[in-house]
Amino acid sequence: xxxxxxxxxxxxxxxxxxxxxxxxxxxxxxxxxxxxxxxxxxxxxxxxxxxxxxxxxxxxxxxxxxxxxxxxxxxxxxxxxxxxxxxxxxxxxxxxxxxxxxxxxxxxxxxxxxxxxxxxxxxxxxxxxxxxxxxxxxxxxxxxxxxxxxxxxxxxxxxxxxxxxxxxxxxxxxxxxxxxxxxxxxxxxxxxxxxxxxxxxxxxxxxxxxxxxxxxx
Amino acid sequence: xxxxxxxxxxxxxxxxxxxxxxxxxxxxxxxxxxxxxxxxxxxxxxxxxxxxxxxxxxxxxxxxxxxxxxxxxxxxxxxxxxxxxxxxxxxxxxxxxxxxxxxxxxxxxxxxxxxxxxxxxxxxxxxxxxxxxxxxxxxxxxxxxxxxxxxxxxxxxxxxxxxxxxxxxxxxxxxxxxxxxxxxxxxxxxxxxxxxxxxxxxxxxxxxxxxxxxxxxxxxxxxxxxxxxxxxxxxxxxxxxxxxxxxxxxxx
Numbered sequence: 172x173x174x175x176x177x178x179x180x181x182x183x184x185x186x187x188x189x190x191x192x193x194x195x196x197x198x199x200x201x202x203x204x205x206x207x208x209x210x211x212x213x214x215x216x217x218x219x220x221x222x223x224x225x226x227x228x229x230x231x232x233x234x235x236x237x238x239x240x241x242x243x244x245x246x247x248x249x250x251x252x253x254x255x256x257x258x259x260x261x262x263x264x265x266x267x268x269x270x271x272x273x274x275x276x277x278x279x280x281x282x283x284x285x286x287x288x289x290x291x292x293x294x295x296x297x298x299x300x301x302x303x304x305x306x307x308x309x310x311x312x313x314x315x316x317x318x319x320x321x322x323x324x325x326x327x328x329x330x331x332x333x334x335x336x337x338x339x340x341x342x343x344x345x346x347x348x349x350x351x352x353x354x355x356x357x358x359x360x361x362x363x364x365x366x367x368x369x370x371x372x373x374x375x376x377x378x379x380x381x382x383x384x385x386x387x388x
Numbered sequence: 389x390x391x392x393x394x395x396x397x398x399x400x401x402x403x404x405x406x407x408x409x410x411x412x413x414x415x416x417x418x419x420x421x422x423x424x425x426x427x428x429x430x431x432x433x434x435x436x437x438x439x440x441x442x443x444x445x446x447x448x449x450x451x452x453x454x455x456x457x458x459x460x461x462x463x464x465x466x467x468x469x470x471x472x473x474x475x476x477x478x479x480x481x482x483x484x485x486x487x488x489x490x491x492x493x494x495x496x497x498x499x500x501x502x503x504x505x506x507x508x509x510x511x512x513x514x515x516x517x518x519x520x521x522x523x524x525x526x527x528x529x530x531x532x533x534x535x536x537x538x539x540x541x542x543x544x545x546x547x548x549x550x551x552x553x554x555x556x557x558x559x560x561x562x563x564x565x566x567x568x569x570x571x572x573x574x575x576x577x578x579x580x581x582x583x584x585x586x587x588x589x590x591x592x593x594x595x596x597x598x599x600x601x602x603x604x605x606x607x608x609x610x611x612x613x614x615x616x617x618x619x620x621x622x623x624x625x626x627x628x629x630x631x632x633x634x635x636x637x638x639x640x
Contacts, residue, residue, distance in 0.1 A: 203484045207459050236509055296584065303607045305586045307511060307555065310609065311391045311433055311639040330391060330639035332464055334511045334555075351390060373464045373486065375428065 192216040193228035205234045208372035222254045235267030240279025261388040269366035307336040314347040331374040391639040392603045393433035393610035396617040403449045428463045430624040439469030458484025489514035492531035505553025515549035516558040534562035560590040568594025573606035580607035596630045
């Protein structure tokens with residue numbers, strides 16, 4: 172990557188299509204699907220674990236599919252935990268990425284990054300499971316009570332794609348709500364940190380609108 | 389509320405979509421990427437691509453095809469066929485597959501499910517089971533496209549797949565497949581009560597009512613079909629509108 176783009180040293184002056192997007196590379200899951208989604212939107216992203224590149228990026232995406240405690244151990248060992256916590260540009264955590272941005276996860280009972288002061292809990296099946304509710308929560312479900320800027324009002328009630336067994340309860344940082352067994356936080360935001368429990372990169376045209384909103388921030 | 393999923397299945401041979409009627413007659417029905425993108429646009433909730441090519445050459449073509457699918461399609465997709473070791477799954481993950489399905493290879497080597505789940509996570513592993521109804525009440529698991537019966541019974545095997553770490557079960561009734569008289573709802577409902585992971589029903593879709601039945605009586609989480617979609621007998625938007633009207637939660 173070029174350190175400085177032509178004559179502009181102010182990242183705010185870059186046009187959206189030349190912005191420097193970084194996807195944090197770590198030992199988790201299908202990162203290619205995020206890259207592919209960005210390419211479909213007309214953006215290029217670099218997949219890297221290099222702290223310098225992550226710090227200098229205009230936008231950072233923290234994806235993830237995997238297990239919380241082993242992934243947290245990896246982030247600690249590589250020092251990426253401190254890098255992520257201190258980022259000032261817009262950061263988007265996806266799925267496990269969102270859970271790791273919380274304070275604690277029941278998955279492997281591990282302390283996480285603490286960007287959101289929330290705990291990640293395992294879904295429990297209702298005692299009388301008449302509707303044959305399954306865990307993981309897998310498939311398409313609605314997002315409601317959507318809040319700007321990541322979610323514009325056109326996204327209210329739209330379906331997005333989920334795959335997860337752990338969830339974040341409703342709280343002050345909730346910016347979308349989804350109902351599965353009970354209402355929970357399907358997206359969070361605090362300052363420059365954004366996070367979705369669902370996979371926008373796999374959520375069809377709706378997901379692409381959400382990613383586009385993030386890239387416009 | 390979680391929507392029930394409609395999943396078109398594309399059988400792939402040498403990079404082309406095919407659908408065997410009862411796995412014998414085979415007829416080409418088009419380019420998989422084009423067809424997959426069309427289905428995604430029409431409202432398919434997921435896609436399944438099954439490689440039925442046995443050769444090494446065909447395998448390489450399939451991995452390249454998976455890359456193209458991942459680049460062009462914005463909904464989740466599962467790929468299956470010929471995955472017998474971790475390296476096969478790894479190649480498909482790197483090509484961009486969201487999930488892989490294992491069938492005969494898991495019957496022969498059940499540990500494969502544990503290994504896949506430990507390495508890639510349960511959400512990546514779909515256990516596909518083909519079974520035939522026998523005299524009495526038993527369903528016998530079959531391999532090699534339904535041709536060879538095994539000593540495994542459907543329900544204990546499905547439970548074992550779950551315990552070994554499968555994230556979903558794709559159950560195909562070989563008695564119903566290609567017959568278009570509806571899904572194996574009784575067996576599906578029994579499986580759904582027995583397992584706590586999602587179940588994809590396959591085999592028997594011939595009319596829109598069959599999908600309604602599989603989601604109500606069959607308690608399935610997803611309904612999979614091939615020829616009725618490939619031959620445009622049931623357009624996906626029409627099917628989803630019908631199911632929505634019938635009170636089945638659908639992503640419209």
